[in-house]
Amino acid sequence: MANSLSHTLYTAEQVRQLDYNAIHQQGIAGYTLMERAGKATFRLLRQYCEQWFGKESFHLQVLCGSGNNAGDGFIVAGLAKQKGIEVEVIAVGDPGKLKGDALTAYQWCQAQSVSITPWQENLQLTADVFVDALLGTGLKGPVRETYASVIEQLNSTYKPVIAVDIPSGLCADTGTVLGVAVKARSTITFIGRKRGLYTHHGCELTGEVHFADLAVPELVYHTTPCNSYLLDPSRYLTCLPERYKNSHKGAFGHLVLIGGDHSMGGAITMAAEAALHAGVGLVSVVTRPEQVGGLQARCPEIMVIGCDNPGQIPRLLIGKSALVIGPGLGQSRWSRECLLAAIDSGLPLVLDADGLNLLAVEPTLLEQKKSDWLLTPHPGEAARLLGVSSQQIQQNRFASVEQLASQYQSTAVLKGAGSLVCAKGLIQLANVGNPGMAVGGMGDVLSGLLGALIAQGLSTAEAAGLGTWLHSYSADQLVKLVGGYFGLRATELIPLIRKQINQMAVKSKYG
Ligand SMILES: NC(=O)C1=CN([C@@H]2O[C@H](COP(=O)(O)OP(=O)(O)OC[C@H]3O[C@@H](n4cnc5c(N)ncnc54)[C@H](OP(=O)(O)O)[C@@H]3O)[C@@H](O)[C@H]2O)[C@@H](O)CC1
Numbered sequence: 001m002a003n004s005l006s007h008t009l010y011t012a013e014q015v016r017q018l019d020y021n022a023i024h025q026q027g028i029a030g031y032t033l034m035e036r037a038g039k040a041t042f043r044l045l046r047q048y049c050e051q052w053f054g055k056e057s058f059h060l061q062v063l064c065g066s067g068n069n070a071g072d073g074f075i076v077a078g079l080a081k082q083k084g085i086e087v088e089v090i091a092v093g094d095p096g097k098l099k100g101d102a103l104t105a106y107q108w109c110q111a112q113s114v115s116i117t118p119w120q121e122n123l124q125l126t127a128d129v130f131v132d133a134l135l136g137t138g139l140k141g142p143v144r145e146t147y148a149s150v151i152e153q154l155n156s157t158y159k160p161v162i163a164v165d166i167p168s169g170l171c172a173d174t175g176t177v178l179g180v181a182v183k184a185r186s187t188i189t190f191i192g193r194k195r196g197l198y199t200h201h202g203c204e205l206t207g208e209v210h211f212a213d214l215a216v217p218e219l220v221y222h223t224t225p226c227n228s229y230l231l232d233p234s235r236y237l238t239c240l241p242e243r244y245k246n247s248h249k250g251a252f253g254h255l256v257l258i259g260g261d262h263s264m265g266g267a268i269t270m271a272a273e274a275a276l277h278a279g280v281g282l283v284s285v286v287t288r289p290e291q292v293g294g295l296q297a298r299c300p301e302i303m304v305i306g307c308d309n310p311g312q313i314p315r316l317l318i319g320k321s322a323l324v325i326g327p328g329l330g331q332s333r334w335s336r337e338c339l340l341a342a343i344d345s346g347l348p349l350v351l352d353a354d355g356l357n358l359l360a361v362e363p364t365l366l367e368q369k370k371s372d373w374l375l376t377p378h379p380g381e382a383a384r385l386l387g388v389s390s391q392q393i394q395q396n397r398f399a400s401v402e403q404l405a406s407q408y409q410s411t412a413v414l415k416g417a418g419s420l421v422c423a424k425g426l427i428q429l430a431n432v433g434n435p436g437m438a439v440g441g442m443g444d445v446l447s448g449l450l451g452a453l454i455a456q457g458l459s460t461a462e463a464a465g466l467g468t469w470l471h472s473y474s475a476d477q478l479v480k481l482v483g484g485y486f487g488l489r490a491t492e493l494i495p496l497i498r499k500q501i502n503q504m505a506v507k508s509k510y511g
């Protein structure tokens, strides 16, 4: 299935290549692109200001650096002036450094009689709304002075900011803050969506993201190879098995979940309960005998097998469809032997939590890999798997998920703000989810859901894409229901996931 161009995510270098090709292959003048960028930003600004200020007039300050990002800002300021808006450019960059299209835009802005004030230390940022045209994709390394002070001062106004292309200070490739970055109410990004807008700090700093392709012809996009996309759930509509009228439970797979070492019964219970609600025909849990009563009381539909001797596991796995191992698994001898049996079974495997931690301390287990694996680490687990710090994982989440997938020859989901799914060299970013998900049990629910999808016949890649999206989307629905991010319970996601799967199934059938 092809990914649509509007879902593609680019690095700064790739967008530079697109710009270059638009200009040099298609003959679109760079200044034309800048005018289009300025116009698109101004249109958006007016829409927002209508919402925020109604018919009241407002004061706009456009903060400009000295590159092409500033050029876009000069156009916005000139257009605002033409419409009679009270506008002023604050020139943080030295106008003497402007060249090419940015210089042309500056001169045009001057010709519109826009007041252009050079930045000084005692200058007050007094506007009702700001446009951030300080630094765009040309940012290199940590933000230097005076830009850093200006950004801090801008953030301390708590006034709405519309960021041009990317909030200044945010790394377009990774979503990491390079020292300090603008916190925007909205960001309008041009020609290609930058990867960094959608993950890590980008999720916090961009506000609502808008995309303007500046009418760059489709042909241009085909010239730049890419491997990253926003996850589009509609790609997976047809993956779910149809419920025919003469169906029986055997047609929808039998998932086994292994975990729940001494005093760790909660995680495996949540994973199994999630699986039960995600359409799988049968769910079994292999766990410590002490967990059996609690699990059966909560979910009588689940077959629970108390097992202190992992030597029994191979027999229990005969004829099953898929396995989840990790939730509440612990790191005891029992845990390790359970993992060995799971790996040896040759069933498709979802590895989470302690399943991943055990793999991290014993990477030679990879040599015994016989089946498709789906790894679902959070940044801390990913760090252990790759032998780096979690900070290093976060500094480049795209590279990290790619490395996880290639090093472990698996499908990988790197959880966190802007969860990333990597399978067969393709990276997809789930542009859903919220901070309310930062509570215990969310990962367990995800692993059960993923296992249930695999047991129903989806590949690990399909399950990872669909399941990661369903999980975070349902969390967003839950936030709408409860009115905020406080006190979400992972188990509350489960009925919402079920509802969404059913809606998708209906959509796949009837459009
Ligand atoms: N035709 C096109 O290409 C189109 C491009 N478009 C727009 O152009 C933008 C890209 O423009 P760009 O490449 O000129 O870079 P830009 O982001 O303005 O930054 C360069 C400036 O930043 C400065 N600087 C760098 N690092 C720094 C640091 N750490 N700390 C402080 N300063 C630092 C650097 O200073 P220098 O290092 O040279 O002293 C230089 O002055 C793109 O985001 C989009 O908005 C659209 O109009 C569509 C068409």
Ligand SMILES: [K+]
Pocket: 069, 132, 133, 134, 135, 136, 163, 164, 165, 166, 167, 168
């Ligand atoms: K910017």
